[in-house]
Amino acid sequence: MKQTGFTLIELMIAMALGLIIAASATLLFLSGQKNLVLQNSANRLQDDQSFGLSYLTSHIRMANLNNNLATVKPNVAKSGIIFNKNNLPSGVTGHADFNDKYSSLTTQDESNFVSTGAVKNDQLVIQYRPAEVGGFDCAGGKIDSRDEFIVERYFVRADNSPANHETTAQEKKVLACAAGRYSIPEEGATETLDSTLYNNGEIILKRVELFKVRFLVQDGSAKKYMTLEDYADLTSDQPRILSVQLAVISRASDATTESTVPVAPTFKLWSDFEVTLNSGQPRRYLRTPIVQTVALRNALGDR
Structure with a gap:
């Protein structure tokens, strides 16, 4: 009687081919999943930056609104950018540490990046008089x-409710805004700037690892950019500020094992300012820089 079926060798070959096909399919599936996760992280990161920076810039554009002087610089009362108590009207009192902690300055808070040395985060403080009621301040x-x-x-401050995997100080950083108000005092009277300016404020953008500011200034007949730190260090002849340029580096919410994401990325934020991620990071994240320039429309003209 004639028998049909696989020989042992044919069966082994068929099983081997089946295993190869199954392994290939599994590899394609895992690779696709990894790419999908990375793509979703990139999309969420882009959306977060877009909404966060859009909200931030919409408020900065109002700096110096309804001020009777167009000049924005230190020592000018009611100037749209605050560098010290002299930018508050006479009779308005602020915190005892206002100049050192609550004005526009380069803070002592180190970012997650280095350049020629440690790069510290900036703080920007603006003021304006609203044109109408019914809106909201940044907080x-x-x-x-x-x-x-x-x-x-x-x-930039620490997030009070970080994700479970955000265990290091740098992983918990966020960009926040606190807001306060004051009324113009009558002659001989005093007003106090609201203490809400000095609290933790509200989060604008999570997972921010660097926040830097520089200004476009009118220096005689020429215009040039100056970092906030360099501008604040000037003791005399501070040029007039025309626009604000913000640089932010933030990261995705989820870590990745994708080898195409660099362990120590370098970003060129401005033509003369390049930063590199600190070494020894506990996890690999997708990171993206964004630079936004905001013209101070209320600081133009000669009024």
Whole structure:
């Protein structure tokens, strides 16, 4: 009687081919999943930056709004960018450490990046007088008066509710805004800047690893960019500020094992400013820099 079927060798070959095909399919599936996770992380990172920076710049554009002087610089009362107490009107009192902690300056908080040395985060403080009621300041406080000046402080701080995998100090950093207000005092009277300016504020953008500021200034007949630190260090002849340029580096919410994501990326934020991620990172994340320039429309002209 004639018998049909696989020989032992044919069976082994068939099983080997089946294993190869199954392994290839599994590899393609895992690779696709990894790429999908990376793509979703990139999309969420881009969306977060887009919404966060859009919100931030919409408020910075209001700096110096309804001020009777167009000049934005230190020692000018009601100037749209605050560098010290002299930018507050006479009679308005602020925190005892206002100049050192709550004005526009380069903070002592180190970012997650290095350049020629450690790169510290900046803090930007603006003020404006609202044109209408019904809106909100950067921290969500309702604007119910046009007779008050609103002061907004943008800074980097630790997240009070980080994700479980965010265990290091740098992984917990966020960009936040705190806001306070004051009324113009009558002659001989005093007003106090709201203490809400000095609290933790509200989060604008999570997972921020660097926040830097520089200004486009009018230096005689020429214009040039100056970092916030260099500008604040000037003791005399501070040029007039025309626009603000913000540089932010933030990271994705989830870590990745994708080898195409560099362990120590380098970003060129400005023509003369390049930063590299600190070494010894606990996890690999997708990171993206974004630079935004905001023209101070209320600081133009000769009024």
